[in-house]
Amino acid sequence: MLSRTPRTLVRPVAWRVISRSHSSHAAPPAFVPGASTSADTEVPYADATQASSVYLPQPKDASPLTAEQIRATTESPPLTPRQREIIDKIIRVDQAGELGANYIYRGQRAVFGLGSDRKTTQIVQDMWDGEKKHIATFDKLITQHDVRPTALYPLWKAMAFGLGAGTAILGKRAAMACTEAVETVIGEHYNDQLKDLKEEFPGHPSIPLLEKVLTEFRDDELHHLDTAVENESQQAPAYALLSAIIAGGCRLAIEATKRV
Ligand SMILES: [Fe+2]
Numbered sequence: 001m002l003s004r005t006p007r008t009l010v011r012p013v014a015w016r017v018i019s020r021s022h023s024s025h026a027a028p029p030a031f032v033p034g035a036s037t038s039a040d041t042e043v044p045y046a047d048a049t050q051a052s053s054v055y056l057p058q059p060k061d062a063s064p065l066t067a068e069q070i071r072a073t074t075e076s077p078p079l080t081p082r083q084r085e086i087i088d089k090i091i092r093v094d095q096a097g098e099l100g101a102n103y104i105y106r107g108q109r110a111v112f113g114l115g116s117d118r119k120t121t122q123i124v125q126d127m128w129d130g131e132k133k134h135i136a137t138f139d140k141l142i143t144q145h146d147v148r149p150t151a152l153y154p155l156w157k158a159m160a161f162g163l164g165a166g167t168a169i170l171g172k173r174a175a176m177a178c179t180e181a182v183e184t185v186i187g188e189h190y191n192d193q194l195k196d197l198k199e200e201f202p203g204h205p206s207i208p209l210l211e212k213v214l215t216e217f218r219d220d221e222l223h224h225l226d227t228a229v230e231n232e233s234q235q236a237p238a239y240a241l242l243s244a245i246i247a248g249g250c251r252l253a254i255e256a257t258k259r260v
């Protein structure tokens with residue numbers, strides 16, 4: 001009889017050591033009635049403790065944004081062609097990536113919602129709710145910095161939903177292996193972008209804000225990755241193969257989105 005060694009240790013990825021104090025799931029998010037994002041999801045209200053809150057609808061009891069915050073969220077500074085290229089790629093790829101994440105969790109939620117595993121359904125729902133904040137923020141950033149969205153939007157929606165639903169049909173562990181692979185690539189990708197932003201940029205408040213938002217979202221993805229590992233992603237059938245295929249697909253999608 002074949003036996004399988006449970007793989008419960010997380011691979012030592014360098015960016016995992018970065019501070020993990022932030023989590024988008026500290027409290028259930030509240031959503032703006034009737035408002036929807038470009039990924040066809042609800043728009044969450046701002047949580048004042050998070051950098052991205054300045055891009056989200058403010059709750060009634062929130063203090064108004066300061067003049068500096070309004071500048072940071074509505075103006076795009078003049079950029080050199082090189083700086084422009086960096087900002088364009090960051091925002092286009094991240095908006096597309098967050099669209100994909102929303103549709104992966106939508107697909108997983110649709111499948112788990114049909115079954116009796118309420119715990120996994122709730123875990124997937126919570127991660128999806130975190131992704132709603134990400135896409136709502138990038139919808140604002142893409143307008144603010146006048147970045148062209150990817151032309152591959154409809155393709156990514158269909159592929160991401162299929163990936164989410166397909167892995168959920170294979171079971172909870174396969175769904176979590178999908179989350180682990182995707183969030184690892186996206187987390188590393190956010191980290192690479194943060195390095196790109198270390199190049200010289202104009203002294204405009206939108207740039208440090210973008211840096212804070214990317215840091216917040218990278219930490220959210222790290223939290224999703226940890227959730228997947230805690231929920232037995234590494235015990236999925238054909239884990240190594242599944243992870244390699246999904247991570248490879250994500251990297252290809254990122255490269256395609258940078259260009260198209
Ligand atoms: Fe995300």
Ligand SMILES: [Fe+2]
Nearest residue numbers: 101220221224
């Ligand atoms: Fe995520």
